[in-house]
Every structure is written in structure tokens, then in C-alpha cells.
Amino acid sequence: MTTATTALPTTPEATRKRPSSGRLRALRKNRLALTGGVIAAVFVLVALLAPLIAPYDPAQPNFGNVLAEPSWAHWLGTDDLGRDQLSRIVYGARASMQVGLVAVVLAFVIGVPLGLVGGYYGRFADSTISRLTDTMLAFPFLVLAVGLAAILGPSLTNATIAIGISQIPAVIRITRAETLRLKHVDYVGAAIANGGGDGTVLFRHILPNATSALIVQATVGIPAAIIGEALLSFLGLGVQPPAPSLGVMLSGAQSFLAPAPWLAVFPGLAIVAATLAFNLLGDGLRDVLDPRGGTR
DSSP states (O other): OHHHHHHGGGSHHHHHHTTHHHHHHHHHHOHHHHHHHHHHHHHHHHHHTHHHHOSSOTTOOOGGGTTOOSOSSSTTOBOTTOOBHHHHHHHHHHHHHHHHHHHHHHHHHHHHHHHHHHHHHOHHHHHHHHHHHHHHHTSOHHHHHHHHHHHHOSSHHHHHHHHHHHHHHHHHHHHHHHHHHHTTSHHHHHHHHTTOOHHHIIIIIIHHHTHHHHHHHHHHHHHHHHHHHHHHHHTTSSSOTTSOOHHHHHHHHGGGTTTOTHHHHHHHHHHHHHHHHHHHHHHHHHHHHOGGGOOO
């Protein structure tokens, strides 16, 4: 009875509950992470409320107002077809957020189970999954995404699938590493000794305690997906004109850099702001959630 009583605090539930308030306080003190979180939240809200925020139809040309400089009527100017740049950036942010979130979800749905299986069972399963992961990692992320998008065909959906598949190897490696670490923890051994099956051990003990690392990986994957979508659209493999996308806008701005530099500056700043925000948030979450970072 005494042994059982002293072992209670080492259960995963108790381990998760104790540091939560301290982690929140640490996150609040991290100004860069908070700034990144606020900017990221603004981008998500802009994406969700794009029809309400955009002052004009992003695809509607106005040939009487071509290449207009920023003004009160068009805060960020107009493009070579007279379309409002602010409206197109708002809808372009929606495309970026859609790809960023959906691609990461796709990578997690496929990568997390594979990482759990490889890390927990080892041997043939781990060897097969690791070789597949290493093969995909032999190609840089953007090169793999461009190749897959070229095979699937140019569209926003196919670009999302290509970026999601390209992020699977990183998710597998993170999940596998956490599984290898956690499967030797005392409470996992206790669960197995008490008759817990593989499903119980994996989904009630290992996966919940690996969520910190996976959350950090998600905040790293989203900005990578945003850059990937912009690149694919820039190359004509993502969003197709006249639909707005930050990458499409940068591609169209190449011919007007001298007379209308705002066509490239504002979409570029939007990409930088979005990726920097999620990276700052990810760095802050890594510092707070890292289980090896000690008590905070």
C-alpha cells in the first residue's frame, strides 16, 4: 500500500497536471512567443473572416485604375489589372492558412501512427518505416513538394497534399523519438504489468505524453507549409490565377518591380510576417513544453 501511494505522483495524469500553470506563466513571460502568437492569431482570423474584411472583390479587375499607388481608396494599391492589393492579400492569407493547417493535419494523421508503431514495436516495423523515412528525407522539403505537386497537377488541393506528404518524415521522426523515450518510463512499464494492451499503452500513456513535442512540430510545420504554398503558386503549381495567392501575386509582380514595387513588397511582407509569427510561437512553446528543460 505504501509503495502504491508513493507511486501515484509519477502517473502521467499527475505529471501533466503539475507543471501546466507554471508553463502558462512561462509562456506569458516570453514576449517573443506572445507576439508571434498574437500575429498568428490575427492571420487565422483574417483567413476565417476574409469575405467580411476584404474591401473589394479580389478577382474583379478595374482597368480604369491600373497600378494605382497606395491611397485611402486602395490602402495597398492596385495591380496591373486594377485589382485591390489589400483584398488579394487577405484572400491570399486564407489560402496560406488553409494549406498550412490542412497540410500539417495530413502529415500528423499519417506520420504519428507510423512513428508510434516504429518506435514501440521496433525490429522489422521500425526498420521498414525508418528506411522509408530516410528515403524521403534524402530530398529537401521544398524539392520533394515541388516534385509531388508537378506529378499531381497544379491546384490548391494538390499543393496541400504535396506539402502534407513532404512533412510526413519529420512527424514520423519526432513521434518515433518520443515513443522510444517514453516506452521505458516507469508508468508505461506499470501499465504493461497491469495487463494493459498495446493500444492502451500507445494511446493512453505514450501519445498523450508526446503531445508537447508534437505541438512544437506543428508550429514549425505551419510556416514551412506557408512558404511551400507560396513557392508552388509562384511556380504555377499551386493556386491558379485569377484566384488570389501570395505566391501568385509575387509571380505577377516580377514585370512591375520598377514602376510598382508595392506589388511585390506587400505580399512578401505578409509571407515574412506569417512565417516569423509561427516560428516565434514555436520557439516559445519549445522552451516551455520541452520535458527535458527542467522545471519552470
